[in-house]
Amino acid sequence: MKPAQLIILFLLAIFLGCKNPTSEKVEKAPEKSEKAIQSKPVVSFTFDDGNTSNLAGFQFKKWNRMILSHLEKEDLKAVFFITGKNKLNTKGQYLLKSWNDDGHTIANHSFSHPNFNSEKNTAQVFENELIKTDMIISKFSNHTKLFRFPYLKEGQHQAKVDSIRNILSKHNYLNGYVTIDASDWYVDQRLIRKIKEVGLDAIDIDTFKDFYVQHILERASYYEKLSYEMNGRHINHTLLLHHNLTSALFLGDLIKEFKEQGWDVIDADKAFQDEIFKSIPKSNFAGESLIYSMAKQSGKYDHVLRYPAEDSRYEKEEMDKLDL
Numbered sequence: 001m002k003p004a005q006l007i008i009l010f011l012l013a014i015f016l017g018c019k020n021p022t023s024e025k026v027e028k029a030p031e032k033s034e035k036a037i038q039s040k041p042v043v044s045f046t047f048d049d050g051n052t053s054n055l056a057g058f059q060f061k062k063w064n065r066m067i068l069s070h071l072e073k074e075d076l077k078a079v080f081f082i083t084g085k086n087k088l089n090t091k092g093q094y095l096l097k098s099w100n101d102d103g104h105t106i107a108n109h110s111f112s113h114p115n116f117n118s119e120k121n122t123a124q125v126f127e128n129e130l131i132k133t134d135m136i137i138s139k140f141s142n143h144t145k146l147f148r149f150p151y152l153k154e155g156q157h158q159a160k161v162d163s164i165r166n167i168l169s170k171h172n173y174l175n176g177y178v179t180i181d182a183s184d185w186y187v188d189q190r191l192i193r194k195i196k197e198v199g200l201d202a203i204d205i206d207t208f209k210d211f212y213v214q215h216i217l218e219r220a221s222y223y224e225k226l227s228y229e230m231n232g233r234h235i236n237h238t239l240l241l242h243h244n245l246t247s248a249l250f251l252g253d254l255i256k257e258f259k260e261q262g263w264d265v266i267d268a269d270k271a272f273q274d275e276i277f278k279s280i281p282k283s284n285f286a287g288e289s290l291i292y293s294m295a296k297q298s299g300k301y302d303h304v305l306r307y308p309a310e311d312s313r314y315e316k317e318e319m320d321k322l323d324l
């Protein structure tokens, strides 16, 4: 072997010797930097209840399909928190199948939508409600053991919240927390009322759409700002919307606006993997959105927190003014 060949072999040996530690570092780097460079706010979409009625002239199957089409167009998966009561008949089963078949996740939102801050809805009532709807959703391949509290009420006092939390974990359930709460249900209510009043053709649908989109984005920015101050990072948000006509008509525009305002839009099942959902507030601060109760618990944000956190009373005046 010539000296030149020996030198090449020697250099090759050094290079190969270095290769493993180097490539290990390279492999690890993207994972670390992915977390570090999450520079944009992140939102995912969750839908509550599950209505099987025709709405203001829109046939049930048609408006339900409109929601699913918006999600499909954006290649986006949602979590659908359903109430059990109206899901046992043909229409209810059709609804669950349509979401499950499109790859969305089906989760638990009680059987009859009780308010667990009310005296009469005890922890025993809670367990019954949880089990009844679990039996309905567990037949669908994409079901998950997340429970969303009706009205985001988890119990009117600490002892009851604790009992309910024990029942949740006994059944291997987690709280399907909302981080961004808003009043889409109220805009929907007024939209339906207006369509009934003046007819679909005479309605100023763009003004409704603009109000809706700007309202949701405004609440999203509010919760994102609060969350960023507390957590020092952009968490994966879970936005609460409802299975209703505003979702059917405006969801596409809403997703577009989130993107235009610099938000990343992700699948809701992925969003729920965020560590934030393990930081469960103390039971005396339970209820409302997760960000709200974290802020309440910190004691630092009382000047920017209102109660109720979200309600029709905050939107009524502006909607009246716009004749919506």
Ligand SMILES: [Zn+2]
Residues within 6 Å of the ligand: 048, 049, 109, 113, 150, 151
């Ligand atoms: Zn609900």
